[in-house]
Amino acid sequence: MIHSTLEFLTAELNAFIKLKVGDTMGNRIYLSSVTNEAGIAIPDQSLGLSLINIEEERTIKEQRSTYINPVGKVEKRNPEIQLNLYVLITANFQNKNLNDSSDDYVEGLKQLGYAIAFFQSKNVFTKENSPGLSGFDPELMKIVVELYSYSFEQLYNFWTVVGAKYLPSVLYKVKTLKIQENAIQESGDPIEKIHLDTLHKS
Template sequence: MIHSVLEFLTQELNSFIKLKVGDPLTTRIFLSGVTNEAGIAIPDQSLGLSLINIEEERTNKEQQSRFINAVGKIEKRNPEIQLNLYVLITANFQNKQANNTSDDYVEGLKQLSYAIAFFQSKNVFTPENSPALSGFDETLKKIVVELYSYSFEQLYNFWSVVGAKYLPSVLYKVKTLTIQENAIQESGEPIEQIFLTSLHKS
């Protein structure tokens, strides 16, 4: 399910940026880790969408674990898990090719701005306003994307852990992803009557 959310957002962003730059053929953003053993994993002259953290949403956590099924039996299953995904969009334009204006810092900032503009114009995705969503996962009913600001210290720590020099990037919080496998732990008949026995001492 996590992969479906990220693949969907990558596709939506790609379509928007292609429209902005007027090039319907070139892929503009890739679902990719930020780095790998060789260095930056995001293809040159493109944006990368990377999952950098998964957080459990505890605010509205479901506590109920027993349910009555369609035939009237009691089923016990673990409460659903709600997740928030932290997604980094990074511009990998590092002037690697001489005399190529499409491979420079300014172009990277421009395309990163397109990504920000996309989520500013549309940050809630449902099957109604985004029919492609159902094609990725029919259980996905709503995705909300929010800009997430973090401090210079957090920024420094992140790129230090990644092991790469800073690239222009923006962080988003994608919420809330619900996971419920519906694995039955116990099953039985519901309690319909309670009998009380009173004992009196003479």
């Protein structure tokens, strides 16, 4: 579900940015790690969408562990896990090709701005407003994307950890993905009557 969520958001962003730049052929954003052994992993002259952290959403954690299945049996399984994903969108335009305006630093800022504009205009994705969602994962019901601000210290620490110089980027919090494997631990008939013994021994 994590991969299908990020693939869906990448595809939606890609379609939006291609309309903005007037080029329907090439990809404008890639689902990619920020770096690899060779350096920046995001293709040149493009944006990268990268998962940088996963956290459990505990404020609305499901507590129920027993359920009645369609045939009336009681099933016990672990409560679902709800996750938030932290996703970084990075512009890899480093002016490597000085005579190519499409590799200009300013062009990278422009396309990063398109990504911000996209999520400003649409930050909740459901099967009703995004018909393509079901094609990525039938269990995906709703995706909410929120801009996440972090401090200069956190920014510095992140780019130090990934081992690269800073590139223009914006961080989003994607919430909340529900993970339920439906592994049944116990199964049985429901309790329909409770008998109380009111007789006391003298």
